[in-house]
Amino acid sequence: xxxxxxxxxxxxxxxxxxxxxxxxxxxxxxxxxxxxxxxxxxxxxxxxxxxxxxxxxxxxxxxxxxxxxxxxxxxxxxxxxxxxxxxxxxxxxxxxxxxxxxxxxxxxxxxxxxxxxxxxxxxxxxxxxxxxxxxxxxxxxxxxxxxxxxxxxxxxxxxxxxxxxxxxxxxxxxxxxxxxxxxxxxxxxxxxxxxxxxxxxxxxxxxxxxxxxxxxxxxxxxxxxxxxxxxxxxxxxxxxxxxxxxxxxxxxxxxxxxxxxxxxxxxxxxxxxxxxxxxxxxxxxxxxxxxxxxxxxxxxxxxxxxxxxxxxxxxxxxxxxxxxxxxxxxxxxxxxxxxxxxxxxxxxxxxxxxxxxxxxxxxxxxxxxxxxxxxxxxxxxxxxxxxxxxxxxxxxxxxxxxxxxxxxxxxxxxxxxxxxxxxxxxxxxxxxxxxxxxxxxxxxxxxxxxxxxxxxxxxxxxxxxxxxxxxx
Numbered sequence: 001x002x003x004x005x006x007x008x009x010x011x012x013x014x015x016x017x018x019x020x021x022x023x024x025x026x027x028x029x030x031x032x033x034x035x036x037x038x039x040x041x042x043x044x045x046x047x048x049x050x051x052x053x054x055x056x057x058x059x060x061x062x063x064x065x066x067x068x069x070x071x072x073x074x075x076x077x078x079x080x081x082x083x084x085x086x087x088x089x090x091x092x093x094x095x096x097x098x099x100x101x102x103x104x105x106x107x108x109x110x111x112x113x114x115x116x117x118x119x120x121x122x123x124x125x126x127x128x129x130x131x132x133x134x135x136x137x138x139x140x141x142x143x144x145x146x147x148x149x150x151x152x153x154x155x156x157x158x159x160x161x162x163x164x165x166x167x168x169x170x171x172x173x174x175x176x177x178x179x180x181x182x183x184x185x186x187x188x189x190x191x192x193x194x195x196x197x198x199x200x201x202x203x204x205x206x207x208x209x210x211x212x213x214x215x216x217x218x219x220x221x222x223x224x225x226x227x228x229x230x231x232x233x234x235x236x237x238x239x240x241x242x243x244x245x246x247x248x249x250x251x252x253x254x255x256x257x258x259x260x261x262x263x264x265x266x267x268x269x270x271x272x273x274x275x276x277x278x279x280x281x282x283x284x285x286x287x288x289x290x291x292x293x294x295x296x297x298x299x300x301x302x303x304x305x306x307x308x309x310x311x312x313x314x315x316x317x318x319x320x321x322x323x324x325x326x327x328x329x330x331x332x333x334x335x336x337x338x339x340x341x342x343x344x345x346x347x348x349x350x351x352x353x354x355x356x357x358x359x360x361x362x363x364x365x366x367x368x369x370x371x372x373x374x375x376x377x378x379x380x381x382x383x384x385x386x387x388x389x390x391x392x393x394x395x396x397x398x399x400x401x402x403x404x405x406x407x408x409x410x411x412x413x414x415x416x417x418x419x420x421x422x423x424x425x426x427x428x429x430x431x432x433x434x435x436x437x438x439x440x441x442x443x444x445x446x447x448x449x450x451x452x453x454x455x456x457x458x459x460x461x462x463x464x465x466x467x468x469x470x471x472x
Contacts, residue, residue: 010164014108017157021088021111024118028081035133040082042203043070046194047086051094067091068150068184071117072191075146076138077198079131080121087113112157120150136196147188175270238281251370254420256281258366259359261416265406266358276359278327279334283363286317286335311347314339334359338367343397361400365391365407368399373421384421 047070067090074083088110095106125131127142159173197208238252259280263273287296292313295306302310318336321327337351337360344352356364372387382390388408395401407413 008164010161011104013161013164014104014111017115018107018111021114021118024084024114025081025088028084028118029079030081031079036078036082039077039133039198040074040086042198043074043077043194044086044089046070047090048093051090052098066187066190068154069187069190069194071113072120072143072147072150072188073194073198075117075121075124075131076129076143076191076195077131077133080118080125083121084114084118087117108161112154112161115157116150116154119153120146123149133199136199138192138195143192147185151184169264172264172270172273238285251374252281252284254370255283255363255367257420258370258413258416259362261413262362262366262403262406262410263359265410265412266362268358272330272359275330275334276362279331279338279359280363280366282317282321282327282331283335283338283367284313284317285320286313286315288320289316311339315348330357330359333357334363336360338363340364341398342395342400346398356400361403365399365403369407369417370420384417 047067050069051065051067067087071083071087071090074086091109091113092106095101095109101109124139124142124146127139127145129139129142129146130137155174156170159170162168162173163170201208256277260273260277263276268276286292291309295302295310298306314336318332321332321335334357337349337356340346340349340351340356340360342353342356342361342364344350346356369387369391372382372390373384375381391399391404392408395404
């Protein structure tokens, strides 16, 4: 008997969201009049124009706009029914006509906005708010509660959709979307102004609010552009290093991805995950100086002077990272300490144990593994089994043992490692355990994560010491 093919989780989720939205629209209390229809049309026009100027976020295909301003104003003037209808129509027009999205995304975008606007509108009414086109007497507490409901509900439904359709986790998607929450909350005051001016001046009053709405949208755009400039700057820095050392091409990108995966598996916050990934991408930035070029290409063993110079790259990299204000602090410290040894025999500051920032301990493990499995001018890359055995042999002395165990046993880590090795024509990595009759198991990480947050920034520059076995 042939088994039925299961629908993808994202399709089931979208159907459920659409069903809830339809139920809310059908059960809504509709009151129609010429004034209400005219106000709804005016606010809908402002909402469509606001959504047309939305900006792409750095997570999935999510966008950000200020269309919530006329939606919230509609709650104050028209009530939940017309407000949520406006939300659905606005996103239907935007997704289908402006962005030409697939039908599934059009349906989801429209439905999730109906739910978010409708629920916030019902909260406003339940807490004593009275929608009115005749006079402006908003219930401020009820309006604040409606705002508190709208944004989290909108973000969590979108975060779940992103998680189901991509490899991003709900927590990370949620965190990235709430990055601009301060702008959203500040802009909600414009909804009150829009409602007031429409009552006082009708259409002309509403049009007066378009200018501040455009200014708010410009602030959003500038903020997102700044984030993109930072990402481009990081990539440029990495490319400048790899141009000097073609044998390590792609190394920093691979290390960054492995580090990000490990940080996610540790349950760190989205901001801490970005910090780990950025530091991992820049961990070898200090090698961009001219004097490192001949050392990186040298095929024989390094002498004492060359070894001392090579050991200076974490400090010099941290100094370069510190010239970018947004990278100072956590990223800078992680770059500086990624060659510290867990047992206290690393460099440059001989930190030990949890004195080493968590980000640096993560980078130390994944950087060493990628370096060991990569071919260099002076040696051929090690097999993944040999590299894993080396990590386990140095756990507790050079590497955090809990992180080594996580790296060698966590299913998601193994999948990313296998994918990267496949891309380099390497055989897949298999789980490794100290006991052949007992497969390795992931270790609890809550305590490790908390400890890493407490000890994120540590210590000042000291004299480099003898280098243990590690990646260069």
